Amino acid sequence: MSTTVTMTMATQDPSHQSDRVAAASIDRQKLMDDIHHTAQWGEGQRWGDAPTEIGMARLALSDADKLVRDWFIKEVKKYGCKVHVDAMGNIFAIRPGRKEGHPTFMGSHLDTQPAGGRYDGILGVLAGVSALRTLHESGIETEYPVGVVDWTNEEGARFPQCMMASAVWAGVTDVNNTYQIADIDDANATVRSELERIGYLGPTPAHYTATPMAAHFELHIEQGPILEASRQCIGAVEGVQASKWFTITVGGRDSHTGATNFENRSDALLTSAQMILRSHQVATEFSSLASTGLLSLEPGSTNTVPGVVTFSLDLRSSEDKKIEEMESILRRDFESIAKGESVGTVTAGCTRGRGCTVSWKVDSHAKVANFDKECIECIEKGSETLFGKKAASLTRRMYSGAGHDSVHTSTRVPTAMIFVPCREGITHNPTEYCSPEDCANGAQVLLNAVLRYDHLRAVKASS
Amino acid sequence: MSTTVTMTMATQDPSHQSDRVAAASIDRQKLMDDIHHTAQWGEGQRWGDAPTEIGMARLALSDADKLVRDWFIKEVKKYGCKVHVDAMGNIFAIRPGRKEGHPTFMGSHLDTQPAGGRYDGILGVLAGVSALRTLHESGIETEYPVGVVDWTNEEGARFPQCMMASAVWAGVTDVNNTYQIADIDDANATVRSELERIGYLGPTPAHYTATPMAAHFELHIEQGPILEASRQCIGAVEGVQASKWFTITVGGRDSHTGATNFENRSDALLTSAQMILRSHQVATEFSSLASTGLLSLEPGSTNTVPGVVTFSLDLRSSEDKKIEEMESILRRDFESIAKGESVGTVTAGCTRGRGCTVSWKVDSHAKVANFDKECIECIEKGSETLFGKKAASLTRRMYSGAGHDSVHTSTRVPTAMIFVPCREGITHNPTEYCSPEDCANGAQVLLNAVLRYDHLRAVKASS
Numbered sequence: 001m002s003t004t005v006t007m008t009m010a011t012q013d014p015s016h017q018s019d020r021v022a023a024a025s026i027d028r029q030k031l032m033d034d035i036h037h038t039a040q041w042g043e044g045q046r047w048g049d050a051p052t053e054i055g056m057a058r059l060a061l062s063d064a065d066k067l068v069r070d071w072f073i074k075e076v077k078k079y080g081c082k083v084h085v086d087a088m089g090n091i092f093a094i095r096p097g098r099k100e101g102h103p104t105f106m107g108s109h110l111d112t113q114p115a116g117g118r119y120d121g122i123l124g125v126l127a128g129v130s131a132l133r134t135l136h137e138s139g140i141e142t143e144y145p146v147g148v149v150d151w152t153n154e155e156g157a158r159f160p161q162c163m164m165a166s167a168v169w170a171g172v173t174d175v176n177n178t179y180q181i182a183d184i185d186d187a188n189a190t191v192r193s194e195l196e197r198i199g200y201l202g203p204t205p206a207h208y209t210a211t212p213m214a215a216h217f218e219l220h221i222e223q224g225p226i227l228e229a230s231r232q233c234i235g236a237v238e239g240v241q242a243s244k245w246f247t248i249t250v251g252g253r254d255s256h257t258g259a260t261n262f263e264n265r266s267d268a269l270l271t272s273a274q275m276i277l278r279s280h281q282v283a284t285e286f287s288s289l290a291s292t293g294l295l296s297l298e299p300g301s302t303n304t305v306p307g308v309v310t311f312s313l314d315l316r317s318s319e320d321k322k323i324e325e326m327e328s329i330l331r332r333d334f335e336s337i338a339k340g341e342s343v344g345t346v347t348a349g350c351t352r353g354r355g356c357t358v359s360w361k362v363d364s365h366a367k368v369a370n371f372d373k374e375c376i377e378c379i380e381k382g383s384e385t386l387f388g389k390k391a392a393s394l395t396r397r398m399y400s401g402a403g404h405d406s407v408h409t410s411t412r413v414p415t416a417m418i419f420v421p422c423r424e425g426i427t428h429n430p431t432e433y434c435s436p437e438d439c440a441n442g443a444q445v446l447l448n449a450v451l452r453y454d455h456l457r458a459v460k461a462s463s
Numbered sequence: 464m465s466t467t468v469t470m471t472m473a474t475q476d477p478s479h480q481s482d483r484v485a486a487a488s489i490d491r492q493k494l495m496d497d498i499h500h501t502a503q504w505g506e507g508q509r510w511g512d513a514p515t516e517i518g519m520a521r522l523a524l525s526d527a528d529k530l531v532r533d534w535f536i537k538e539v540k541k542y543g544c545k546v547h548v549d550a551m552g553n554i555f556a557i558r559p560g561r562k563e564g565h566p567t568f569m570g571s572h573l574d575t576q577p578a579g580g581r582y583d584g585i586l587g588v589l590a591g592v593s594a595l596r597t598l599h600e601s602g603i604e605t606e607y608p609v610g611v612v613d614w615t616n617e618e619g620a621r622f623p624q625c626m627m628a629s630a631v632w633a634g635v636t637d638v639n640n641t642y643q644i645a646d647i648d649d650a651n652a653t654v655r656s657e658l659e660r661i662g663y664l665g666p667t668p669a670h671y672t673a674t675p676m677a678a679h680f681e682l683h684i685e686q687g688p689i690l691e692a693s694r695q696c697i698g699a700v701e702g703v704q705a706s707k708w709f710t711i712t713v714g715g716r717d718s719h720t721g722a723t724n725f726e727n728r729s730d731a732l733l734t735s736a737q738m739i740l741r742s743h744q745v746a747t748e749f750s751s752l753a754s755t756g757l758l759s760l761e762p763g764s765t766n767t768v769p770g771v772v773t774f775s776l777d778l779r780s781s782e783d784k785k786i787e788e789m790e791s792i793l794r795r796d797f798e799s800i801a802k803g804e805s806v807g808t809v810t811a812g813c814t815r816g817r818g819c820t821v822s823w824k825v826d827s828h829a830k831v832a833n834f835d836k837e838c839i840e841c842i843e844k845g846s847e848t849l850f851g852k853k854a855a856s857l858t859r860r861m862y863s864g865a866g867h868d869s870v871h872t873s874t875r876v877p878t879a880m881i882f883v884p885c886r887e888g889i890t891h892n893p894t895e896y897c898s899p900e901d902c903a904n905g906a907q908v909l910l911n912a913v914l915r916y917d918h919l920r921a922v923k924a925s926s
Contacts, residue, residue: 224722241721245765255888257754257777258704258864259687262747264888269755270743273736280733281812284725291720292732293767295760302708302775302826303865304756312765314720345808349744363765401721402766425718425727428767 028440055430060111060153066198079136085202088165102214107149117432127443143458166405216409225425235419254307262351288317375416382448491903518893523574523616529661542599548665551628552615565677570612580895590906606921629868679872688888698882717770725814751780838879845911
């Protein structure tokens with residue numbers, strides 16, 4: 001065990017501490033060893049020849065999930081942490097600081113998609129473990145406690161509710177309702193029964209009042225191509241985009257493709273193609289996103305004009321107002337397109353048919369999650385500490401397109417996220433990949449940000 | 464049995480015979496009785512409360528098909544016909560004329576789709592039976608023989624080759640290869656084994672040289688909405704449109720809908736929507752048809768941009784050259800759309816992404832079948848005989864969008880088709896409906912056209 005050195009950043013200008021903070025350096029090799037060592041629990045699909053070129057299939061509350069949880073607890077205890085588990089199986093590891101107070105948490109999740117990779121969620125938790133290791137081995141005593149949390153079932157792959165347990169912690173959803181959620185393949189295996197079975201139904205209430213936090217920092221792979229495309233290393237995530245999901249049903253009439261002229265058709269697929277194109281145009285105008293990932297049609301034969309088409313519409317924006325405006329425009333325009341009325345370029349050059357019907361169903365709606373300004377600044381400063389003058393060009397502020405446990409923590413405590421590039425933006429896939437450099441950069445910025453936040457708390461308390 | 468009256472139209476101007484031809488009148492009630500009586504063999508889905516509101520499921524060479532064939536032979540023999548069956552089970556009923564010569568045939572098919580109606584094919588054969596009945600009961604002797612043919616497996620529903628046995632008759636396909644075609648649900652039941660089983664493997668070679676025809680007239684429901692929409696009664700069908708079928712595969716890249724900005728997407732579905740819209744625009748420009756009836760995508764989730772989309776493209780035109788030109792334009796434009804290049808209005812207002820690949824597979828190609836001018840004129844004159852001065856507004860020349868046995872007969876003998884309206888253009892559906900008026904109008908025009916053609920042959924022979 002290393003000698004403990006009390007950090008004295010709290011009473012000094014942090015810029016004078018750059019040498020000492022730089023010394024609190026993440027051990028890249030140990031971080032990568034942890035990632036690949038723990039991948040033994042829940043091995044997924046092999047995609048390459050190298051020993052680590054295997055994806056992950058560690059579903060929440062499975063035997064594999066229990067084994068990696070056991071490892072996590074054993075590991076963090078080496079670094080002076082106390083560990084408690086709450087009623088949702090969330091595991092909180094807390095390393096004491098010089099003073100009493102709510103811990104500053106680093107956190108993410110250890111569960112994966114059934115055909116997932118080695119980085120989504122895992123990197124955020126194991127970077128937290130690396131940070132604790134660095135603090136311990138460097139003998140650094142923080143001003144306040146620092147912790148790492150493993151949130152249960154972020155993926156929602158086995159029990160179909162994404163960010164499940166952080167939602168309960170934040171009071172967004174009810175613990176007893178959540179207990180009833182069943183395995184998608186086994187109605188007898190519920191969240192509660194599986195928590196009990198693997199021994200992770202903890203005694204602490206799953207609530208932010210029972211495990212309070214000073215802040216929540218989450219390191220995650222970007223899951224998109226933006227950092228890679230711009231050759232940047234760190235995303236200082238300002239929040240999570242709003243998303244609103246719809247199922248759109250276009251009703252036309254089946255008819256023979258050879259015997260029915262355009263004027264007499266009610267072509268549900270052509271109409272849907274016009275709507276999909278229109279949604280893309282509108283999202284382009286709003287610097288937002290519109291996507292269709294599902295589309296099915298009936299009856300489905302080469303020589304039958306489809307009578308019914310159902311497709312998904314996923315709208316995303318960094319502004320709630322834009323979601324509202326886009327929805328409003330698209331409801332109006334889809335109605336016009338269905339009727340065969342002229343709607344800009346998407347109906348130009350087309351033959352007007354007999355028209356279709358269109359109906360909308362709202363499937364989900366998540367408003368923008370805005371992260372904490374001070375936390376975001378700590379991340380940017382943490383990047384400066386790592387990269388020096390290059391930090392400005394290597395770091396970008398960005399919004400997350402995907403949801404994360406930080407969405408829920410942000411409703412209760414100061415929160416921000418750090419993104420690192422992942423190869424070609426590929427995620428939820430065995431080939432998901434984040435380079436050792438990027439993993440270590442992210443972990444280092446995470447540690448730097450946490451130390452800075454801890455320092456700023458002490459500065460505020462003493463002023 | 465009625466007294467036979469020799470028709471003497473051959474040596475006189477046919478316009479002087481209008482009274483006598485008009486007297487050769489189809490018995491509407493008996494035609495409808497036959498349609499509904501024979502529907503007992505192969506009853507399909509009930510769709511209404513009335514006794515006749517039941518569809519048909521009379522698959523080729525099934526027990527039900529045998530029973531209706533038996534009825535057909537028994538019925539036509541009442542009207543003085545000799546019947547022979549060829550090696551494909553095609554049944555030829557021939558009523559002698561005053562002179563020897565190839566018979567003028569009326570024909571269609573008695574098999575149906577598994578969820579078919581009471582008119583597709585059936586009307587054409589039973590109108591022929593009604594025509595024979597009228598000739599017989601009116602005691603009319605034609606100049607040359609007149610016949611009715613029931614072609615085997617036009618639908619291709621059980622043995623997957625449409626217009627199967629007329630193709631063999633025409634020498635388009637080989638009899639022995641055709642014998643090997645198996646039931647789609649039972650590999651042990653082949654065309655040959657089922658012909659043998661139901662007793663319809665006839666001794667006559669299935670070939671136009673063994674059963675020659677002077678002409679082939681086919682009455683059929685339109686299977687489209689054009690006559691109904693234009694409130695017209697008779698289509699004088701000039702031919703069958705060319706059709707070319709393709710499978711188009713668009714290759715993009717799966718990506719997260721929230722985390723991937725438009726610039727970094729290879730969105731296979733958006734690209735496909737642009738292509739489908741473009742195909743419609745080009746077909747509109749060419750007064751032709753383009754349709755997509757099948758579309759599938761991968762991987763298929765609301766928050767994943769589709770990485771692969773496969774869709775069908777069905778091009779139709781009454782001119783072969785237009786099919787070629789449309790294909791050429793679409794191959795060029797789909798390539799540009801895939802690359803993200805600007806293609807008129809279908810890419811306007813869109814964000815250019817990283818591009819996709821596109822590949823084409825030709826699934827089938829049928830050139831235009833052009834029917835015989837004299838036969839078409841006989842149909843138009845037959846309509847004039849029925850409707851008088853109103854015929855011009857009630858009759859239209861048109862192309863068939865769907866294939867029929869007449870496509871094959873037209874390669875060997877003068878051929879034309881008569882279309883009658885069907886409700887809302889619905890076909891291959893239990894609710895398929897043709898009113899008694901329209902059935903009788905079609906049968907009457909069929910008889911009139913056959914009598915006129917028979918007359919013209921005699922005029923030519925004597926000139």
